[in-house]
Amino acid sequence: MLKKLLILFIAVAPLAAVAQEVKIATVNVQEIFAAMPELSGIETQLTNKQDEITKNMQALEEEFNKKLEEFEKNPGSSEAVKQDQQKQLGQIQERFQVYSQNSRQEMSQLQQQLLEPVNRKIFEAIKAIGDENKYTFVYDISSVQSPLVYMTPSATDITPQVKTKLGLK
Numbered sequence: 459m460l461k462k463l464l465i466l467f468i469a470v471a472p473l474a475a476v477a478q479e480v481k482i483a484t485v486n487v488q489e490i491f492a493a494m495p496e497l498s499g500i501e502t503q504l505t506n507k508q509d510e511i512t513k514n515m516q517a518l519e520e521e522f523n524k525k526l527e528e529f530e531k532n533p534g535s536s537e538a539v540k541q542d543q544q545k546q547l548g549q550i551q552e553r554f555q556v557y558s559q560n561s562r563q564e565m566s567q568l569q570q571q572l573l574e575p576v577n578r579k580i581f582e583a584i585k586a587i588g589d590e591n592k593y594t595f596v597y598d599i600s601s602v603q604s605p606l607v608y609m610t611p612s613a614t615d616i617t618p619q620v621k622t623k624l625g626l627k
Contacts, residue, residue, distance in 0.1 A: 482613040483593045488600035489617055490580055493626045506569055511561040518557060520551040527589045583623040587616050 491497075529543045588596045596616065597609070619626070 480594045481592060483594055483596045483616045484599045484609060484613050485584055485620055486600045486617045487580060487598045490620055496574050496576050503572060504569060507565060518554045583620045587619045587623060
């Protein structure tokens with residue numbers, strides 16, 4: 459009899475450990491992100507960088523068009539001159555492609571660099587609210603690809619609390 463009770467206790471003990479209260483909360487990270495005051499400065503920096511890149515790409519395009527026009531105006535040039543001009547056109551095209559690719563990478567890195575502190579700030583605030591209120595899970599409901607398929611109505615939306623913690627309206 460004692461042996462059966464011991465076995466029952468051993469079988470039921472893990473279930474008792476798992477039966478802790480699960481507190482679920484949701485947050486709309488995109489809504490918080492859109493309200494961050496830092497965004498206007500970040501957008502300005504990104505726009506300025508994009509304008510600089512566009513200006514440089516237009517200069518390369520103008521250089522190419524100028525060389526192409528020269529090439530087309532002088533059809534009677536020697537074969538050596540034609541080959542040199544074709545080589546120059548190819549080099550300009552290559553520079554344009556390399557610059558375009560490098561610029562995309564540079565813009566992506568700049569965007570990441572500028573947005574990382576904002577994202578960190580948001581997620582630190584979410585973590586703080588989660589820790590303060592002892593939430594087991596906090597789900598981001600702003601993403602279309604969210605793994606959250608159903609949410610109980612008793613789940614708490616902590617978006618307003620996070621905004622308050624960040625000093626947002």
